[in-house]
Amino acid sequence: MKLTRSLAQTFGGKQKAALIAATVVVGFGLGFGVAHLMAGAIAYWGVVSGPFLISLRVAVPATLIAGITGVASGYALAKGRFPGRNILETIGSLPLILPPTVIGLYLLQVLSPGTQVGGFLTRLVGHVLVYNVIGCIIVATVAAYPFCMRAARAAIEGVDPSVEQAARTMGLPNWRVALLVTLPLARRGIAAGLTIGAARALGEYGATLMVGGDINGKTRTMSLAILDSFTTPERNTMILILVLMAISAMTGVGLLGRTRS
Amino acid sequence: MTDALEVAVARKIGEFELDVAFTVESGISVLFGPSGAGKSLTLALIAGLIRPDTGTIVIRGRLVTDCARRIHVSTQERRIGMVFQDGLLLPHRSVLDNVALAVRQARGSRARRAIAHSWLERVGAEELAHRRPGSLSGGQRQRVALARGLAGDPALVLLDEPLSALDVEVRRELRQLIRGVIISSGVPAVLVTHDAEEAEELGDVVIAYNNGRVTGRRSVARPHGPEPEREEPERTESA
Amino acid sequence: MIGLVPRSWLNTLDIPPWVWNPLSISLRAAFEATIVVAILGIALAYLLAKGRFPGRDAIETVCSLPMALPPTVVGLYLLTRMGGPGPIRNAEVRLFGHPLTFTFTGIVIAQIIESFPYCVRFSRTAISVVDPRFEQVARAMGLSRWRIAFLVTLPLARRGIVAGVAMSFGRALGDFGATMIVGGAVPMATTMPIALYNAVFYGSHQQATILALVQLGVAFAILLGVSRLGRLQPW
Numbered sequence: 082m083k084l085t086r087s088l089a090q091t092f093g094g095k096q097k098a099a100l101i102a103a104t105v106v107v108g109f110g111l112g113f114g115v116a117h118l119m120a121g122a123i124a125y126w127g128v129v130s131g132p133f134l135i136s137l138r139v140a141v142p143a144t145l146i147a148g149i150t151g152v153a154s155g156y157a158l159a160k161g162r163f164p165g166r167n168i169l170e171t172i173g174s175l176p177l178i179l180p181p182t183v184i185g186l187y188l189l190q191v192l193s194p195g196t197q198v199g200g201f202l203t204r205l206v207g208h209v210l211v212y213n214v215i216g217c218i219i220v221a222t223v224a225a226y227p228f229c230m231r232a233a234r235a236a237i238e239g240v241d242p243s244v245e246q247a248a249r250t251m252g253l254p255n256w257r258v259a260l261l262v263t264l265p266l267a268r269r270g271i272a273a274g275l276t277i278g279a280a281r282a283l284g285e286y287g288a289t290l291m292v293g294g295d296i297n298g299k300t301r302t303m304s305l306a307i308l309d310s311f312t313t314p315e316r317n318t319m320i321l322i323l324v325l326m327a328i329s330a331m332t333g334v335g336l337l338g339r340t341r342s
Numbered sequence: 343m344t345d346a347l348e349v350a351v352a353r354k355i356g357e358f359e360l361d362v363a364f365t366v367e368s369g370i371s372v373l374f375g376p377s378g379a380g381k382s383l384t385l386a387l388i389a390g391l392i393r394p395d396t397g398t399i400v401i402r403g404r405l406v407t408d409c410a411r412r413i414h415v416s417t418q419e420r421r422i423g424m425v426f427q428d429g430l431l432l433p434h435r436s437v438l439d440n441v442a443l444a445v446r447q448a449r450g451s452r453a454r455r456a457i458a459h460s461w462l463e464r465v466g467a468e469e470l471a472h473r474r475p476g477s478l479s480g481g482q483r484q485r486v487a488l489a490r491g492l493a494g495d496p497a498l499v500l501l502d503e504p505l506s507a508l509d510v511e512v513r514r515e516l517r518q519l520i521r522g523v524i525i526s527s528g529v530p531a532v533l534v535t536h537d538a539e540e541a542e543e544l545g546d547v548v549i550a551y552n553n554g555r556v557t558g559r560r561s562v563a564r565p566h567g568p569e570p571e572r573e574e575p576e577r578t579e580s581a
Numbered sequence: 582m583i584g585l586v587p588r589s590w591l592n593t594l595d596i597p598p599w600v601w602n603p604l605s606i607s608l609r610a611a612f613e614a615t616i617v618v619a620i621l622g623i624a625l626a627y628l629l630a631k632g633r634f635p636g637r638d639a640i641e642t643v644c645s646l647p648m649a650l651p652p653t654v655v656g657l658y659l660l661t662r663m664g665g666p667g668p669i670r671n672a673e674v675r676l677f678g679h680p681l682t683f684t685f686t687g688i689v690i691a692q693i694i695e696s697f698p699y700c701v702r703f704s705r706t707a708i709s710v711v712d713p714r715f716e717q718v719a720r721a722m723g724l725s726r727w728r729i730a731f732l733v734t735l736p737l738a739r740r741g742i743v744a745g746v747a748m749s750f751g752r753a754l755g756d757f758g759a760t761m762i763v764g765g766a767v768p769m770a771t772t773m774p775i776a777l778y779n780a781v782f783y784g785s786h787q788q789a790t791i792l793a794l795v796q797l798g799v800a801f802a803i804l805l806g807v808s809r810l811g812r813l814q815p816w
Binding site for chain 1: 650751754762777778796
């Protein structure tokens with residue numbers, strides 16, 4: 082119950098949490114429902130489910146990793162006072178406007194077993210990192226990271242420092258202050274960053290194409306698949322799913338931004 | 343002689359209820375009370391930035407707000423000067439331009455600048471005319487803000503804690519200036535402060551506020567000799 | 582403007598055509614797109630920040646959608662609406678004589694859509710954090726709404742607005758998916774990201790490295806400039 086209450090608080094009240102949940106559920110439901118209505122046959126779902134599941138397999142871990150690293154680096158950037166702080170944030174923000182093909186090229190050079198760095202990493206991890214789901218996850222993480230990091234930094238900087246100081250005078254060590262005070266107070270901004278990061282991870286195309294290889298059944302996410310099935314209702318189903326999820330995401334971000342009024 | 347201002351309004355915001363009625367004659371009327379008593383809210387209502395729930399406001403004989411008859415004159419039309427605690431001068435314009443922006447009784451930028459310049463002289467800030475607000479000290483900024491509040495030939499000037507952000511010495515120095523300039527301009531003023539000393543020095547009338555209500559009103563004796571003569575602001579350049 | 586640089590300058594600077602052609606197309610397209618985005622985006626941001634009309638949040642959500650959608654969805658939508666039968670294609674044929682798919686103008690439109698949210702969101706945030714008392718004083722001074730917007734609010738918000746426009750420009754320069762779908766393989770629509778993709782795909786590694794480096798430098802420069810403009814977060 083504590084979890085639902087804190088979730089509700091994050092989203093600004095029970096009504097809004099319900100609204101967001103409803104939007105997402107309706108988004109999914111409509112996507113599937115319309116798919117079946119349009120298709121009239123389970124066969125279409127068979128075709129759509131492939132890319133849909135691959136998209137989920139890529140976007141969910143990517144959002145988690147981007148979220149954790151984003152919040153951690155956002156915290157470090159917000160609190161730290163080291164030289165080169167802004168340069169680091171600039172580098173971390175590059176995927177926001179860097180062309181996906183540039184990201185793809187550099188990731189290929191770093192991850193391909195044929196290169197020095199790539200070969201080393203492949204041996205280290207024990208698994209090839211390109212042309213499979215792992216590569217796609219890495220790409221999606223890179224795409225989502227800047228959103229999570231910048232949102233986290235802004236939200237953490239926006240936390241009233243006197244509340245943190247009060248916690249410190251109570252004797253709490255810094256890491257507990259962070260976990261018990263700072264991050265909870267910053268949770269709305271962080272949640273907004275995660276939401277939009279998730280949307281970006283889901284919608285990544287150019288770099289996923291290069292690093293993943295667009296292999297049917299393995300790395301063909303929905304954003305890639307809609308180009309493949311060109312004139313069929315399956316394409317429309319996937320588009321509908323993506324559009325509804327995008328609408329839910331941006332509505333959620335908008336609602337989360339309702340901190341001042 | 344008509345009152346400069348008649349206020350009788352009520353407004354509820356969240357848990358806070360404001361319900362006040364008073365009149366202001368010429369000179370400086372001070373709204374005095376602790377923070378959160380509703381003084382700034384009253385100014386916002388007089389300026390027309392917020393609408394009251396019930397009541398009327400009359401400025402110099404002109405009805406600007408009447409809730410019962412759904413009358414509400416917009417802020418732009420009320421001819422009011424406002425002076426805030428942090429000045430709020432436009433940082434991207436020169437001091438002279440900031441004051442000239444308020445002048446609406448003249449046409450053409452030359453005429454406006456001339457009037458602005460004469461007001462800057464009256465507040466003792468004429469050498470700051472071409473500086474940017476960012477380079478001014480707090481006291482200098484408030485002088486310019488005062489000039490801006492009066493330059494538009496307003497029917498009423500409202501000052502919201504104009505000196506609260508300043509050092510004690512600067513505050514004392516400016517108190518005399520504020521009183522002198524406002525009285526000699528002939529513009530009635532409503533000034534908000536929580537500083538008792540300031541209320542005594544600046545006000546002809548002190549209206550006490552507490553918790554959204556007026557709790558008292560008294561006139562301040564002025565034994566210091568005759569007031570400076572009233573003069574109209576000059577329109578042409580002076581020496 | 583940039584396409585008018587004389588050939589002689591290019592020769593002295595030693596920029597090979599396989600860099601210059603996509604670079605000039607990218608710069609021209611992004612420039613045109615950003616002009617449109619700036620004008621419409623700032624105006625819309627002002628309305629969203631100040632207005633109290635029903636559907637305000639819905640409009641902001643819709644305008645932000647391209648940030649959350651895959652570029653392929655945007656690209657396909659434009660391709661089918663601008664190229665396939667329908668009112669948009671008819672209007673294009675009437676205005677331009679031909680549909681805009683596989684043309685330079687078409688990719689400018691794609692980049693407008695993809696970069697629009699950045700400008701609107703950054704600008705809206707910048708405008709909404711301007712101290713409202715500045716406008717209150719301006720209203721008391723009798724300034725009309727237009728003058729308040731142009732003389733008071735927008736200048737006070739200019740850092741965030743410039744940051745938003747810069748981010749939009751960078752996003753337009755870096756667009757790949759939507760540009761590729763709407764533009765196809767047409768030479769007049771081959772931007773830098775597409776040229777890079779071709780270089781990688783056809784195995785020309787040296788060209789790919791140089792093209793990537795140029796784009797990296799440009800993106801880095803833009804982000805560095807934006808970070809100098811101050812901290813402002815649109816999400």
